[in-house]
Amino acid sequence: MKVVIIGNGIAGITTARHIRKQSDHEILVISAESEHFFSRTALMYIYIGHMKYQHTKPYEDWFWEKNRINLHKAYINTIDFDTNTLKTANREEISYDKLVIATGSVTKKIGWPGENLKGVQGLYSKQDVELMETNTQNVKHAVIVGGGLIGIEMAEMLHSRGIEVTFLIRENNYWNSVLPIEEAMLVSRHIAEHGINLIPNTELEEIIGDNDGRVKAVKTKTGKTIDCEFVALTTGVTPNIDFLKESALETDRGILVNDFLETNIPNVYALGDCAQFKNPKENHPPVEQLWYTGKMQGKALAKTICGQKTKYERGIWFNSAKFLDIEYQTYGLMFNKPFATEDTFYWEHPKGKIGMRANFSKTDGSLSGFNFFGMRFKQTVADTWIRNGNHISNCIAQLNEGFFDAEFNKNHHKKIVESFNTAHPKHQATIAKKKKFLIF
Ligand SMILES: Cc1cc2nc3c(=O)[nH]c(=O)nc-3n(C[C@H](O)[C@H](O)[C@H](O)COP(=O)(O)OP(=O)(O)OC[C@H]3O[C@@H](n4cnc5c(N)ncnc54)[C@H](O)[C@@H]3O)c2cc1C
Structure with a gap:
């Protein structure tokens, strides 16, 4: 049996590794971002200078061949679910018996005027870190739009290079949409102590460019203009499923799956950041955008693919x-x-x-x-x-x-x-x- 996995992030790779542990199935992992699996959560340390890209790879490069996990760097443009065939951007055709979609997230864009100017970006991929390296050369002042975990990471990254940072958040205090007020205040004080200018209760109106199409300022909804040469958009991520929107696959925010990570199409599964649970447990988010849940889902799905049908049980959050x-x-x-x-x-x-x-x-x-x-x-x-x-x-x-x-x-x-x-x-x-x- 040939199992093809799109996406070499934590979800896709955990599935591949655990299928190999349990079976002799042919495994092919296709991914567009990088040759090898790396730790997305460590991306910030590359920019800060604590790590090099090769240090973020949890496995040596020989691991994949030794374990008969075939890797292919390519972008999948379309999937023909009738003939079980994938088409790459280079017009290659790849067949599968079982297909696992683990395509992760992309930075959410809100549609702000100026969001596509040079010097405006989010942080999700390896290419984003490379772009940030270029975009922040000679930058003196940066603005971060949106709190949350990626926002504070970008603040720390920019701050580590001596760039003055203004951090705009909609809430009263940092991440108060998730953290209780006392904890949100504790973190907000800590941010301020680092010399990062956290501005609460503020929303972005537009990003203003210069004649070369590069950001030169942002304007807030209260009419304030803040000069800057770099803008980080950190208002969240969204499932990376645009290339599947016109297909027969049932999608909503993400690819809809049941508790076994099965989609509406037989032999096609989805997991990790790109999947959305049809029936999430009470008070749990339908889309789980976390490293450890991607790993747990991968383990459960590998069992199912190897013939031991297994529900994904998240356990205590x-x-x-x-x-x-x-x-x-x-x-x-x-x-x-x-x-x-x-x-x-x-x-x-x-x-x-x-x-x-x-x-x-x-x-x-x-x-x-x-x-x-x-x-x-x-x-x-x-x-x-x-x-x-x-x-x-x-x-x-x-x-x-x-x-x-x-x-x-x-x-x-x-x-x-x-x-x-x-x-x-x-x-x-x-x-x-x-x-x-x-x-x-
Ligand atoms: C900066 C940052 C810090 C984070 N920190 C934490 C943290 O501290 N704790 C935590 O729990 N989570 C954290 N996360 C979230 C966590 O990293 C993600 O939830 C997790 O990596 C998602 O894994 P995944 O396997 O679902 O997808 P991904 O890791 O996104 O992998 C999907 C891969 O599929 C590829 N792909 C997509 N579409 C195609 C296509 N059509 N053809 C070919 N390839 C394709 C993508 O390029 C990508 O390489 C962080 C995320 C970021 C960006």
């Missing part, structure tokens, strides 16, 4: 990121406000760079999620506690079980417990005394 120097981890469904059925507890260190939140049920006190800022907490511990619905008092009392850097967090733990007991007197947390063993 988690994610992690870094806001300049502040590490962030989230476990469970944590939004900018708790659900009506939940209570919340937030603690922040007086220096304002470390914080944690726990949400829990108002009725039975069971833990539903955590946010951690500036402190590391083990995923296995958070996952188990949320899955088992452990009582909030026990969780707060036993936080030390999850802290990575336990010694460093020892003092914080006591403060967190005191703060919790004051804020939620009906749920008292008590740190268990360490048993002392006498050695004779």
Whole structure:
């Protein structure tokens, strides 16, 4: 059987690797962006100078041939689902028995006047980093439009080159559409401390160009003009499926799939950033644009393709990121406000760079999620506690079980417990005394 995979990102490559582990199927991975799989999440470090492109490749180049995973660098223009044939931009025809579409995302364009000027771009691909390298030569002032995770990465990238950065966000505070206000304020302060000019409650009206078609300023909806020679558009990404829009494949924002990652066409599957779940779990996004979910989907799909039909089960939600120097981890469904059925507890260190939140049920006190800022907490511990619905008092009392850097967090733990007991007197947390063993 010949399995063809379009896209060599985390979703496509995980599928290929796991099909190889379980079968002798012929595997061909086609991708237009790069010869080999690389870590998209590390792109920023190439620009900053901490890594070279070759360091972002998780596997040596010989790995693919050794494991009989054929790679082909080409762009797929069309798919004929009646004859199971792909056509490349070079007019090659490639047949398949089973097809996996893992084409990822592209930067979302809003249709702003001037968004196609020279010096205006987003950050998604390897080519985007190369373009950014060219676009930011001799740039003194850059404007970033839109908060979120890519926005702050671009701010850090530009800042690392000594470029003055103005960061326009629609919300009151950084990423307040996702983060609760206290955490959004913590990160906003941190951004300002780095000398990045974060301007809240501001929307872009237009991008203004010079006579050579290069950006020279942006105008905000409040009529303010900000001079700049580079504009980063970071208002999100969208599934990369334009080349499939006229086909028989059912699409909406992304390619519509069921829980087995099957599309409406037999033997055709989609996963990763380009897929959209027809029936997402309650409160879960239908399009999952995350590295770790792409990996989990790839593992599930490989089993299905190898004859063991397997549902994709995401389990307890988690994610992690870094806001300049502040590490962030989230476990469970944590939004900018708790659900009506939940209570919340937030603690922040007086220096304002470390914080944690726990949400829990108002009725039975069971833990539903955590946010951690500036402190590391083990995923296995958070996952188990949320899955088992452990009582909030026990969780707060036993936080030390999850802290990575336990010694460093020892003092914080006591403060967190005191703060919790004051804020939620009906749920008292008590740190268990360490048993002392006498050695004779
Ligand atoms: C700067 C940045 C930082 C990020 N940081 C994080 C993070 O910290 N944590 C996290 O969880 N997620 C992060 N993400 C998101 C994460 O990287 C993506 O969710 C993930 O890489 C998507 O994987 P994928 O395999 O679905 O698609 P992709 O990695 O996008 O791979 C798809 C590939 O298919 C190719 N392709 C598309 N169409 C065609 C075609 N017609 N023919 C041939 N090839 C085609 C594309 O060129 C691309 O190479 C980040 C993303 C970016 C851009």
